[in-house]
Amino acid sequence: MPAIVVVGLQWGDEGKGKIAHFLASWADWVLRFQGGNNAGHTVVFDGKEYVLHLIPGGILYPGKKCLIGNGVVIDPVFLAGEMEFLEKRKIKVKGRLFVSDRAHLIFPYHRHIEAFREALKSRVGTTRRGIGPAYGDKFARVGIRICDWMDGRTFRKLLRQNVREKEVFVREFINPRRLEAKILDDRKKVLPKIRNVVTDSAALINREFNSGKNILFEGAQGTMLDCDFGTYPYVTSSNPVSGGACVGSGLPPTKIDEVLGVAKAYVTRVGLGPFPTEIKGSLGEYLRKKGKEYGATTGRPRRVGWLDIVALKTAVEINGVKFLCLTKIDVLDGLKEVKICKAYKIKGKVIKSFPASRRIMETAKPVYEVLPGWNKPTRGVTSFAALPPNARRFVRAIESFCEVKVVLISMGRSREETIYLSEKFPP
């Protein structure tokens, strides 16, 4: 009766959507435990490409059940919209999607606060979905949970208090009374739809686990965007690390069997913040020529860098990863040489651990191991042995640097463009 957590080990966009979708065939339940509609999971299913932001990708798999845990922040209008988007495409949602009654909600004033902060010099470069301010309210204990939103009288009182408290920010964009009326009106429209999916999700998932069901946790964002372990303050406001799966769902650590890490063969990040291996030249230009690498949620071009082993090794440790899925290796096809950042040079000293201080991080210079590239395409290859020898060498170098086993290599969005290195998958 296993429960598996899939986590991103970099700055998001590792291709977790594809891996989670794979594992969905094994799972009975697919759960989200953190973040909100700042995520963007691209899944190719039945030849069609779907980008889901809030509902777990498992919903595309007939018969699977999905849960949005208490650790997720939910924009109710967005949730109702995504449910409709799926229903219009004949994907059944009723009886298959469940949402925690304890999940906190995102309201337009959260986006206003975020827009206000993002206009300042100290901005983070967020997705502007109101994620940070919603989590801020949760921990300041002024947030509004779905269960309280559903109760009209309680909600009106909490809403009035919240709008009053946030008037200074709101006024910049809209008359506070009009905003309040709009939020009440939105509630009227979407409540009938959402009411049916709300449940005590911690009790539900523990019950399902105890009855032998397989549970898959679909992490959003990545370890380097984790509010505690990432490149703070250029992070998201939740805990994408594996530990977040327990807090964000109510399934205890004793019930988690395995953590599967997903990392790209290089790194990208959207938004601001230090990025020691960022490159302006070869790989970046190469990707631009291929017309690749735009964020699925923001549509912003991504900053590109060589694989950062210092960050990856830290992520492997914090998440408890033994098995690694290496994605997008095909992007490196055709390069004369490929680089791996094995340490940082900070003020003349070689450092192999990931620094916390933002000032130190900004000055870190990468120390590279340079490996020969490969000329033959990896796309279309279906076994490890058939990969170009230098691509195999690259994979083995990652395994030995990070002390993990690469169990899957992916070189494209579809199911066929995958190499399995372990007979037993999931592990």
Ligand code: IMP
């Ligand atoms: P927020 O999550 O909207 O608060 O944004 C905080 C930071 O996390 C920004 O740098 C975003 O670009 C980044 N971010 C949030 N969600 C994702 C994601 O799903 N993929 C990649 N980056 C993300």
